[in-house]
Amino acid sequence: MEKIILDCDPGHDDAVAMLLAYANPNIDLLGVTTVAGNQTIEKVTHNALAVAEILNMYNVPIFKGSPQPLVREIEVSEEIHGESGLEGAELPIPSQDIQEKHAVDFIIETVMANEPNTITLVPTGSLTNIALAVKKEPKIIERVKEIVLMGGGFNTGNWSPVAEFNIAVDPEAAHIVFNQEWELTMVGLDLTHQALATDDVFENINNMGTKTSSFFVDLLKFFQKAYKENQDFVSPPVHDPCTIAYLIDPTIVTTKKAPIDIELNGSLTVGMTVVDFRQPIPEDCNTHVAVKLDHSKFWDLIYDAIKIIG
Ligand code: PIR
Ligand code: CA
Numbered sequence: 155m156e157k158i159i160l161d162c163d164p165g166h167d168d169a170v171a172m173l174l175a176y177a178n179p180n181i182d183l184l185g186v187t188t189v190a191g192n193q194t195i196e197k198v199t200h201n202a203l204a205v206a207e208i209l210n211m212y213n214v215p216i217f218k219g220s221p222q223p224l225v226r227e228i229e230v231s232e233e234i235h236g237e238s239g240l241e242g243a244e245l246p247i248p249s250q251d252i253q254e255k256h257a258v259d260f261i262i263e264t265v266m267a268n269e270p271n272t273i274t275l276v277p278t279g280s281l282t283n284i285a286l287a288v289k290k291e292p293k294i295i296e297r298v299k300e301i302v303l304m305g306g307g308f309n310t311g312n313w314s315p316v317a318e319f320n321i322a323v324d325p326e327a328a329h330i331v332f333n334q335e336w337e338l339t340m341v342g343l344d345l346t347h348q349a350l351a352t353d354d355v356f357e358n359i360n361n362m363g364t365k366t367s368s369f370f371v372d373l374l375k376f377f378q379k380a381y382k383e384n385q386d387f388v389s390p391p392v393h394d395p396c397t398i399a400y401l402i403d404p405t406i407v408t409t410k411k412a413p414i415d416i417e418l419n420g421s422l423t424v425g426m427t428v429v430d431f432r433q434p435i436p437e438d439c440n441t442h443v444a445v446k447l448d449h450s451k452f453w454d455l456i457y458d459a460i461k462i463i464g
Pocket of ligand 1: 165166167168192231234278279304312318319320393394
């Protein structure tokens with residue numbers, strides 16, 4: 155049973171990550187924290203509460219985090235996620251309230267209150283909250299079990315030719331997070347572009363015929379259309395739940411150990427995750443990069459999660 159905090163910006167694929175983290179019996183979801191990214195902090199926080207309502211997730215607290223990146227102006231991905239950040243499905247009115255505590259304090263307090271090496275942080279948005287937590291309480295660095303994040307890539311970008319959105323919108327935060335002495339696994343575009351919601355995926359989810367399944371079909375249909383119009387994908391890549399799938403069953407995601415750093419100064423390459431595949435791998439390397447996904451095992455986990463919610 156992996157104890158995790160999901161730090162996200164829902165977001166269509168973040169919503170699927172919430173589903174998988176909450177429903178799967180091998181994951182103990184201690185809390186959900188939000189960060190500005192796909193949309194403004196107000197919108198993504200509202201969306202997290204709305205997704206919680208769909209999932210009947212009333213026993214997992216939700217905390218609002220940073221409204222903007224550390225240094226740069228906020229950028230949102232409205233063309234992919236729409237005006238609300240979660241266009242395509244009807245969002246219920248949340249019955250759960252947002253917690254009073256700031257997301258960064260929840261992260262710090264949870265890591266410090268639990269046994270060392272038991273809490274995994276799973277960021278699926280920009281890394282602002284995690285960077286702030288590191289700066290506010292550096293003791294978390296040696297106490298966290300590992301970081302498994304969605305972001306970056308070594309083969310392509312999606313926000314620039316070489317930079318992925320979550321890293322590109324707050325590269326200074328990513329630089330802080332990637333340069334700490336904790337185990338970190340980067341689940342980037344190289345991996346998540348294999349997590350395609352193909353026609354048979356749509357059919358399988360649609361056939362479940364439940365309220366939950368139709369919510370996710372509606373979301374994924376919008377995501378598919380947006381991905382077709384913006385990036386010419388026939389089937390949309392469902393990025394964020396790949397992190398959770400890896401934690402549930404590491405055989406679903408093949409990783410390679412390699413040093414990774416974040417470009418902050420390049421005139422064309424800001425936000426690039428520079429992965430060093432040269433051999434030999436340095437002794438002190440503590441970063442891993444995801445390279446290959448087992449597509450059918452991945453989607454089986456998602457189907458199971460939808461069935462468990464009912
Ligand atoms: C997806 C995202 C942002 C921009 C685009 N074009 C597509 C969001 C997803 O929620 C995911 O976490 C990550 N950022 C993929 O880049
Ligand atoms: Ca996201």
